[in-house]
Amino acid sequence: MSTRWMYNSPTEQWNIADATSTGRQTYGGHFSAWYTNQEILRIVGSLLKSLSTVPDRSITEQVRDLVNVLIEMLVQLKVSGYEMRNLPPLKGIILDDGAFLVEWLSYNYRVGFVFETNPKDSMWYLVEKGEALDENKSGSLGNEDKQAILRHLITYVASNS
Amino acid sequence: MWPLTPKMTYPDTFLRGLSTDECVSEGIVSSAAFQLHFEPHLLRNGCAASSVGWEDDSSVGWEDDSSVVDVMMKQEKDGKPQFKAGLARFQRESIDRLMKIPAFTGVLSYDREPIPENPYHGNLLVSSTANRTQRRLLPGVIATQYSEIIPRPQG
Numbered sequence: 001m002s003t004r005w006m007y008n009s010p011t012e013q014w015n016i017a018d019a020t021s022t023g024r025q026t027y028g029g030h031f032s033a034w035y036t037n038q039e040i041l042r043i044v045g046s047l048l049k050s051l052s053t054v055p056d057r058s059i060t061e062q063v064r065d066l067v068n069v070l071i072e073m074l075v076q077l078k079v080s081g082y083e084m085r086n087l088p089p090l091k092g093i094i095l096d097d098g099a100f101l102v103e104w105l106s107y108n109y110r111v112g113f114v115f116e117t118n119p120k121d122s123m124w125y126l127v128e129k130g131e132a133l134d135e136n137k138s139g140s141l142g143n144e145d146k147q148a149i150l151r152h153l154i155t156y157v158a159s160n161s
Numbered sequence: 162m163w164p165l166t167p168k169m170t171y172p173d174t175f176l177r178g179l180s181t182d183e184c185v186s187e188g189i190v191s192s193a194a195f196q197l198h199f200e201p202h203l204l205r206n207g208c209a210a211s212s213v214g215w216e217d218d219s220s221v222g223w224e225d226d227s228s229v230v231d232v233m234m235k236q237e238k239d240g241k242p243q244f245k246a247g248l249a250r251f252q253r254e255s256i257d258r259l260m261k262i263p264a265f266t267g268v269l270s271y272d273r274e275p276i277p278e279n280p281y282h283g284n285l286l287v288s289s290t291a292n293r294t295q296r297r298l299l300p301g302v303i304a305t306q307y308s309e310i311i312p313r314p315q316g
Contacts, residue, residue: 091186093193103301105189112192112301125298127305130255138298 039084040074047102050092059100059115062122062141063092066102066113069146073154086161104157111153113141124149126156169273173253175283176222176311178233179246190249190307195285195300220284223273224250229281230311236278248311255306256285265302268295 044067054060078084092102095114104111108129115122125138139149177194179185184194222229236243253271260269268291273283287299 088187091191093183093191095193096196099297101192103186103192105186105191107189110189110192110301110305114297121293123294123297125301127298127302129305138294 039078040071043074043084043087043089044071045089047090047092050094051100054094054100056098056100056117058117058119062115062119063100063102063113066141066146066150069150070154073147073150077154077158082158087157088161104153106157106161109156109160111157115141124153126153171253171271171273172224174224174308175251175253175271176224176229176233176248177251177307178222178236178244178248179310180244182246184249185246185310188310190304190310192301192304194249195303220274220282221251221271222248222279222281223283225281232279232281234313242313245313246310247313249307250309250311251307256303259302259306265295265299269299 047063047067051060051063054063074084074087088104088106090102090104092100095101098117100115102113102115110127112125112127113122114124120140120142122141123138124141141149177190179190179194181193184191222233224230230248233244233248234242256269256271259265268288270286270288271283272286276282285303287296291299
């Protein structure tokens with residue numbers, strides 16, 4: 001059974017799957033859970049801090065759900081040998097109309113999530129610069145398979161960072 | 162009347178003032194710099210003007226010549242520099258390309274609107290008929306197209 005690691009975000013405690021045992025079993029080498037913890041905190045820490053100022057409970061719950069799924073995928077990415085320091089940090093901001101925007105920014109692309117009070121109105125998008133503009137992707141976060149969406153987006157970000 | 166046809170001539174580039182630190186994240190222009198305001202007083206022929214930064218009274222600056230950078234950097238609000246995070250430069254062709262893709266055809270345009278303090282002033286325009294998805298997508302789609310950030314001069 002994997003040990004559940006806890007760490008303190010600025011506002012929340014999150015469970016992170018213990019990749020240490022998985023790493024040792026699969027790869028036979030030392031795998032620092034603390035180091036993984038810090039890498040993940042670098043990616044989601046700023047977002048969590050911004051989330052603490054969001055007054056809308058529905059939005060905060062949606063973002064937490066997404067971040068929970070994201071963290072477990074990031075751990076899997078680390079276990080697979082990916083260098084996580086290549087991943088940009090997630091940023092969050094409250095928009096003028098009360099929606100919450102989460103972005104993964106790069107010069108040539110951006111991944112965005114817009115969270116609204118009604119989960120059915122929340123959406124995601126992947127935008128690229130230049131000639132790939134007309135192939136931008138977007139979709140609803142409402143009743144969709146968030147794991148599939150995040151897997152696709154993380155794969156894109158990991159491949160292009 | 163929509164879509165608007167830009168009858169004036171336009172230079173190849175324009176500038177967008179970055180009013181707050183939130184407009185730039187990790188050295189990259191954030192979608193927050195392009196939030197749309199569909200206020201009645203901004204409607205023009207059924208189009209909403211996209212404000213620069215967070216202010217309703219500032220927009221893009223067309224780079225007809227090199228003076229526009231200085232003009233925009235000197236703009237003030239409440240006695241302080243309006244564009245604290247600098248300016249973002251865009252290629253006009255990136256907006257032209259956006260206007261042609263099916264997802265945004267008939268929804269996006271631009272114009273000139275010279276004002277006394279800024280003869281280069283203009284706007285990016287988004288139709289009030291834009292649906293929810295388009296309104297949510299456009300800030301990020303536009304912001305992604307910037308080519309460089311011009312920081313505020315030191316001192």
